[in-house]
Amino acid sequence: MIIKKIENDFISAKTKSGIYPFKLDICLYIVDGLLIDAGSGAILKKTRSLIKGNKINSVALTHVHEDHTGAAAWIKESLQVPVYLHRHSIAEASMKSSIPLYRWLVWRNRDAFTADPMPEFIETDKYRFDVINAPGHHQDHVVFHEKSRGWLFSGDLYVSRRQAVAFKDENIGDAIVSIQKILELDFDTIFCGHSGIQKKGKEKLRSKLDYFLTLQEKVRALEKEGLESREIDRRLFPKKNLWTVLSGGEWSSLNMVKTI
Numbered sequence: 001m002i003i004k005k006i007e008n009d010f011i012s013a014k015t016k017s018g019i020y021p022f023k024l025d026i027c028l029y030i031v032d033g034l035l036i037d038a039g040s041g042a043i044l045k046k047t048r049s050l051i052k053g054n055k056i057n058s059v060a061l062t063h064v065h066e067d068h069t070g071a072a073a074w075i076k077e078s079l080q081v082p083v084y085l086h087r088h089s090i091a092e093a094s095m096k097s098s099i100p101l102y103r104w105l106v107w108r109n110r111d112a113f114t115a116d117p118m119p120e121f122i123e124t125d126k127y128r129f130d131v132i133n134a135p136g137h138h139q140d141h142v143v144f145h146e147k148s149r150g151w152l153f154s155g156d157l158y159v160s161r162r163q164a165v166a167f168k169d170e171n172i173g174d175a176i177v178s179i180q181k182i183l184e185l186d187f188d189t190i191f192c193g194h195s196g197i198q199k200k201g202k203e204k205l206r207s208k209l210d211y212f213l214t215l216q217e218k219v220r221a222l223e224k225e226g227l228e229s230r231e232i233d234r235r236l237f238p239k240k241n242l243w244t245v246l247s248g249g250e251w252s253s254l255n256m257v258k259t260i
């Protein structure tokens with residue numbers, strides 16, 4: 001894990017999850033005793049030693065996906081601190097995840113855990129994090145906004161300026177509405193669950209919105225010509241992504257087209 005000290009009471013931890021060639025980045029944050037997201041099962045050992053070396057008073061999860069909740073069960077058992085999750089995802093978290101092979105190779109399964117219902121805001125000694133619903137990547141996805149510092153802990157809302165494939169749980173139409181709502185907030189730095197610290201985060205998030213809106217216009221224009229989703233997908237994304245093949249279509253540009 002690459003640990004970066006951002007401030008006295010604030011660190012970020014970045015590492016890769018999975019086995020070659022199925023490796024993806026994960027980023028966790030500990031701010032004034034609050035752990036934001038809990039990594040994947042594949043990095044559990046590293047997350048455990050990170051946690052052992054830092055005081056954790058509570059945990060806030062942006063969403064229930066296995067790459068954000070991998071250490072939640074262990075934390076709940078060994079630290080007995082609140083582990084907050086969107087209330088609509090608590091039932092899902094109470095059962096061990098059962099994921100297809102391609103996701104298992106990268107993330108591994110998540111153990112069952114008893115989550116605590118997400119409050120409207122989370123206060124630490126020094127900070128206040130407003131919890132804001134931001135569906136799109138997942139319908140119960142939330143982000144954490146520390147207004148006085150201009151920080152946005154964005155989970156999987158941002159990840160990158162462009163996006164070529166959408167996951168089966170994703171809804172790009174909802175993501176557009178969420179990004180528009182989040183852009184109304186005061187923030188400058190994004191702390192992303194995968195791509196790490198993004199300075200000028202607002203500009204970057206705006207450019208993701210522009211990309212989605214342009215794509216939406218193209219999809220609508222082709223729809224008007226009478227084209228079906230599959231044909232629109234073939235025209236707009238002629239090259240198929242490796243993840244689409246491996247995931248049997250769970251992660252695909254077709255999901256982008258259908259939900260935009």
Ligand SMILES: [Zn+2]
Pocket residue numbers: 063065137138156
């Ligand atoms: Zn996710």
